[in-house]
Amino acid sequence: xxxxxxxxxxxFVKDLRTEFRTRVALNALGLFAVTTLAAVxxxxxxxxxxEADRPFLLSALLWIxxxxxSMAGLDRSFVKEEDTxxxxxxxxxxSPLVVWAGKLAFNLALLAVLMAILVPLYGMLMGFRxxxxxxxxxxxxxxxxxxxxTTTMVAAIIARAMTRGxxxxxxxxxLLLPLLIFVIQGTxxxxxxxxxxxxxxxxxxxxxxxxxxxxxxxxFPAVWHE
Amino acid sequence: xxxxxxxxxxxxxxxxxxxxxxxGVSGRAEPGSVLVITGPNGSGKSTLMTILCGLVRPTRGTIxxxxxxxxxxxxxxxxEHLGIVAPAMGLxxxxxxxxxxxxxxxxxxxxxxxxxxxxxxxxxxxxxDRTTPxxxxxxxxxxxxxxxxxxxxxPEVLFLDEPxxxxxxxxxxxxxxLVERQREGGTTVILATNDRREMEWGTEHVALPG
Ligand SMILES: Nc1ncnc2c1ncn2[C@@H]1O[C@H](COP(=O)(O)OP(=O)(O)OP(=O)(O)O)[C@@H](O)[C@H]1O
Ligand SMILES: [Mg+2]
Numbered sequence: 001x002x003x004x005x006x007x008x009x010x011x012f013v014k015d016l017r018t019e020f021r022t023r024v025a026l027n028a029l030g031l032f033a034v035t036t037l038a039a040v041x042x043x044x045x046x047x048x049x050x051e052a053d054r055p056f057l058l059s060a061l062l063w064i065x066x067x068x069x070s071m072a073g074l075d076r077s078f079v080k081e082e083d084t085x086x087x088x089x090x091x092x093x094x095s096p097l098v099v100w101a102g103k104l105a106f107n108l109a110l111l112a113v114l115m116a117i118l119v120p121l122y123g124m125l126m127g128f129r130x131x132x133x134x135x136x137x138x139x140x141x142x143x144x145x146x147x148x149x150t151t152t153m154v155a156a157i158i159a160r161a162m163t164r165g166x167x168x169x170x171x172x173x174x175l176l177l178p179l180l181i182f183v184i185q186g187t188x189x190x191x192x193x194x195x196x197x198x199x200x201x202x203x204x205x206x207x208x209x210x211x212x213x214x215x216x217x218x219x220f221p222a223v224w225h226e
Numbered sequence: 227x228x229x230x231x232x233x234x235x236x237x238x239x240x241x242x243x244x245x246x247x248x249x250g251v252s253g254r255a256e257p258g259s260v261l262v263i264t265g266p267n268g269s270g271k272s273t274l275m276t277i278l279c280g281l282v283r284p285t286r287g288t289i290x291x292x293x294x295x296x297x298x299x300x301x302x303x304x305x306e307h308l309g310i311v312a313p314a315m316g317l318x319x320x321x322x323x324x325x326x327x328x329x330x331x332x333x334x335x336x337x338x339x340x341x342x343x344x345x346x347x348x349x350x351x352x353x354x355d356r357t358t359p360x361x362x363x364x365x366x367x368x369x370x371x372x373x374x375x376x377x378x379x380x381p382e383v384l385f386l387d388e389p390x391x392x393x394x395x396x397x398x399x400x401x402x403x404l405v406e407r408q409r410e411g412g413t414t415v416i417l418a419t420n421d422r423r424e425m426e427w428g429t430e431h432v433a434l435p436g
Contacts, residue, residue: 003335006332006335006337007332007333007335009332010328010329010332010333011333014318014321014325014329017320017321017325018318018320018321021320021359022320084316084318084319085314085315085316086315086316086317086318088276088281088312088314088315089310089315089316089317089330089375090333091281091305092279092280092281092305092308092310093305093330093333093334094333094334098333225281226281226282226283
């Protein structure tokens with residue numbers, strides 16, 4: 001167990017270092033987040049939406065921004081290993097699950113940074129103040145984890161399929177659509193201050209996260225190796 | 227090294243879509259010997275190396291890693307017994323030499339022995355204190371670091387695909403010494419090359435027809 005953590009940690013630190021020195025993923029994520037956020041707040045703003053529709057529409061908009069920004073950045077980690085021809089030595093040096101865990105940790109960190117900047121900014125610009133803050137935080141955490149675990153797996157598949165961009169969206173759709181629906185429902189419930197609604201969505205998101213984690217652990221080695 | 231590992235392959239064939247790269251390739255590499263694989267450009271030397279190290283599956287044929295003390299190494303564990311240098315297998319360009327070695331050492335479960343890594347870098351002719359990212363290395367220096375990475379964990383089987391490429395004469399002499407030491411230490415060396423000098427290091431040969 002300690003050994004596994006040390007090895008996965010090495011993959012995580014390596015990716016973090018590389019990212020700090022190139023900022024490829026951060027730039028992609030940041031650019032996308034800033035553009036969509038600016039567009040959304042400029043064209044819609046806090047007051048164009050009727051009071052009654054606000055919790056739902058603002059929740060949906062927030063998650064759409066998070067989703068697409070994460071799509072722009074999270075799919076890079078594996079593709080980059082193939083593009084820079086580092087994948088073969090990584091395959092021969094690290095065990096598949098170590099690679100998976102390290103990459104997942106990196107995507108989680110990236111998403112956490114994105115959310116930490118994006119969510120408060122969105123709240124300010126759009127006047128989005130959820131009644132239940134703990135519920136909102138719970139949905140963000142569970143939704144963020146499930147999003148990261150799903151995109152990590154899909155990114156690994158894409159890197160092997162080599163057809164990149166377009167395929168990424170197609171493959172992610174059946175996996176991400178239910179997640180998107182549940183997190184929007186949960187965020188809306190948090191915005192309206194409905195604990196039952198939050199709990200229900202949280203349970204669904206956590207189940208999805210659990211299923212994706214198990215699926216990844218089982219399938220990743222086969223995707224990673226031929 | 228305890229005993230070493232023998233690599234046997236039989237009737238290997240590889241096809242990409244409809245194009246047959248090679249077929250009917252057999253051979254064996256023993257601990258303490260150097261198996262040289264030769265063949266014209268495009269004959270499949272590099273492909274054969276990736277197949278032998280388990281990265282790519284052959285279209286046909288079998289490969290076995292056999293422990294000298296008896297018993298076969300399962301395919302998923304081959305990687306623990308081998309090291310490789312190959313043109314299409316790169317290191318991390320954003321990291322410096324030491325960080326690269328540290329990474330590969332740690333993910334291999336060896337932890338990080340700084341003194342050993344420093345000694346290894348010095349041995350391949352690189353400055354351990356230099357913090358330039360590898361992307362800024364000359365191709366020859368990059369090649370030296372790739373060789374250090376391959377022998378870092380003292381593997382029983384060492385794959386060298388054009389190891390001398392971009393090395394200066396002193397580097398080639400050093401490489402010859404390294405191969406000799408590895409062979410004497412009981413390592414199974416598999417060397418793909420068309421370099422006349424490197425071909426002479428071979429104790430066995432497999433020629434791909436091309
Ligand atoms: N992934 C691949 N997909 C399709 N064809 C491939 C692939 N990898 C290699 N080939 C083809 O297989 C043939 C053998 O390539 P390989 O690189 O193994 O030759 P080589 O003997 O190492 O050549 P060289 O002496 O130039 O290094 C080439 O024709 C190459 O185009
Ligand atoms: Mg070659």
